[in-house]
Amino acid sequence: MDLKREIFDLLLKPRSVVLIGASATPGKWGLFILHNLLKDGYDGKVYAVGRKGAEALGIKFFGGIEEIKDNIDLALIAVPPASVLSEVERCIEKGIKAIYVITGGFAETSDPEGIEVEKKLKQLSQEHHVAIAGPNGQGILNTHINLCAQMFFTMPPKGGISLITQSGNIGVVLSNFSLHSKIGMSKIISTGNAACLDIVDFLKYLSLDEETRVICVYVEGTKRGRELTSAIESTSRVKPVIIMKAGNTGAGKKAALSHSAALAGSGAIFEDACRSAGAIVVNSLTEMWDSACILSYQPPLRGRNIGILTLGGGLGVVTADIATEEDFEIKPLPEELKLHLDRILPPRWSRGNPIDLAASEGPTTIVEVLNAMARYGNFDAIVFVGFGENGLARHVIETGKFGKTSPFTEICEVMKGIEKNVENAVFNIIEEKKIPVIGIADAVLMAREIDKSIIMSSAEKGFFTFPTPERGIKALKVLYEYSQKLKG
């Protein structure tokens, strides 16, 4: 629907929020949502409407929205289904221009009364030029103003990945990916049943949002297919749009209907249309996340010629296999690079691509090899299998039986220095040479526990480390395809 951008701003970047349906009773959603609103130090002001005079978390409840004298940007509604319409009307009455209805129990139950309420919400929204999101949605999250206006508790770190989702639950999954990996997100918008505002509206909004570098979309069904593809077309010229379509099978379709009231259309046709419009179409949430991470950070990938550096032989073989299967070229090393490496490596190195150091590295070896690869390799991208593994080894030593005795404390200090230098070398190649560098390491699984892990410190800057070769190489392919699209 057509609403001014300023009104969407009230929904997504509100300076004040009221929760209607607040509760002080343990176990009630009205308490959890209030908790979430307050727990992350939201930049704006929070009000609550509930049982008059009741209080929770230091906030006194008003008995009704009209009792609040201040201006309010966004109303979150979490009252029982039968009261939703009248609460929305009271909000409009008060002049509130952005409303998010969390309450469920409408079109998704196929109940005629519920469908009727959604129609009325749409009417109200159009008549009064009010943004109404939901019903039956998980809420809104904006990390840049510390706003967690939603049912679930997560607050991912700040970053550039935004998500529009027909499932609140999927928002939680991506939040958790973000929280775990430290790669930041920007906004998460759960559309719920999308009675008034849907994916198309939010996609248009995010296409112009400066805090959003990549847009992910989880969709079960839409009645505005044409508008969606045209929004994808214009958006994907500016920033990547990643689409995942679910509810494609019989069982999935039925589940989608009872979940988001979305009549899931044919998966293949829809996906083709999205792809033609320029979207990156993915088949799983993992692929969505990996694609978003690589696209939000790495420079464009100009060609298919990659150089692989591996700290372990087997993973080098596996990576070479997958990369070949995904149509990357793994050429023999240029003579100049080989000569250079012969000077800095002991005789047992592989002398091929992948460059396998065969456990022969000294304190400066990895940095020297990476720099030589960037300088003499003619590679379009460098794949580094083992980025951060050094830190995991150090962690096992440090926390083990001899970790606090000489020479192991000293060895660990040296290892920390190596890691830091490796991290700097990788960032230099990406930033100065504009060559994408992909880090792959199973150490990423335990990276949060490793003191001064470079996997974590580089994630804070936006560099995602892939846990497996297949995930890293698939993401690299996505980067290649999007880079080609931007060129063509």
Added chain:
Amino acid sequence: MDLKREIFDLLLKPRSVVLIGASATPGKWGLFILHNLLKDGYDGKVYAVGRKGAEALGIKFFGGIEEIKDNIDLALIAVPPASVLSEVERCIEKGIKAIYVITGGFAETSDPEGIEVEKKLKQLSQEHHVAIAGPNGQGILNTHINLCAQMFFTMPPKGGISLITQSGNIGVVLSNFSLHSKIGMSKIISTGNAACLDIVDFLKYLSLDEETRVICVYVEGTKRGRELTSAIESTSRVKPVIIMKAGNTGAGKKAALSHSAALAGSGAIFEDACRSAGAIVVNSLTEMWDSACILSYQPPLRGRNIGILTLGGGLGVVTADIATEEDFEIKPLPEELKLHLDRILPPRWSRGNPIDLAASEGPTTIVEVLNAMARYGNFDAIVFVGFGENGLARHVIETGKFGKTSPFTEICEVMKGIEKNVENAVFNIIEEKKIPVIGIADAVLMAREIDKSIIMSSAEKGFFTFPTPERGIKALKVLYEYSQKLKG
């Protein structure tokens, strides 16, 4: 080669180990390997041979193996390549029957001299009936006797998954998967260049090993294809054999040659032969791990009829899609189950399969639903999407701004109780009803940080939680196929 089982026992379950090539110098492998041997409280005795009179980690070095008066089961050799042969001869002289050569620089370098040394090792082994593993291998690991006789530092928890690998590095990856997930391993055997003993020999050994419930094999190439498939055939009647073949592409093949001196044959033909012999053939290490985890714990899966319980709508839709694509049947719920659930759930539940509680659960709901599914569902397996997610929510509350204030401390206590009851319900269904139950939850990523996480406590008993629906469903398919094979 033909060796008595007792000799293999000396290699894999030694009561004493000597490291030949020990060093006291920081940065040297001779120090790291000694460290690894000593750090986990190995059940046997450790000796070191190095610079006479030198000392490290409380162990005095002998100048040569002949100086040691005690009997020694296993010699680990980590001296420079030129000294390997003479050290092996000295070991044989002393009567040592099991030798592992870690040192690299032989056939994998394509150097004629190196190839010659490997031939001589084979001769010595045959003449003297000595088990010689390697060269160019990462070592041996046996969690059940706390033996970490290898270059790398990890020691996974005790369990039933064993690995034979042509890449030491792949052993480290699986170790890390194990360490992170707490699903235990039994033995990790790195074959290195396999000059004398190779995959076939170790597969035969592990087929009779009572501590091994599932055998994983990572192979780049073998000259004993026929013997391998026949060993797979007999082993897979007793326990599952999971095979991953790498080095199938041009670039992978070359990498394999310089890595493990393995001439990688055609992937597809080899894989087909393994599959016909009864192996489970996988394409990635993740699949290998997931398959091993499900096969080492779950009861057989009798049919394709699955029931899905989901705590989140979107993941329910995604899971239903994937399960359908993988040929599982997701039938409408039996009337009896529907009636039963109507009595315990509020009206907004999905009334379909997946069973979507739509955020309407009370303290006992999940347990009641799970039990009803096991009782009235006629399901061959139950897929529980959200197992342990509750704990992640609790973790976010507990560690947040209001975590230490009432009523949130009390809420968290209630949540802990719910989790514990859910865990018990799942284990009861598996153990008493013999119905496989698969847990799927992205919470697994952060489970190690969650105080009293049921994901971790159940992992200690062998129950693996899959981080994504696609991984869980694919593993379930592996369980189905192996169960059918055992039946047929």
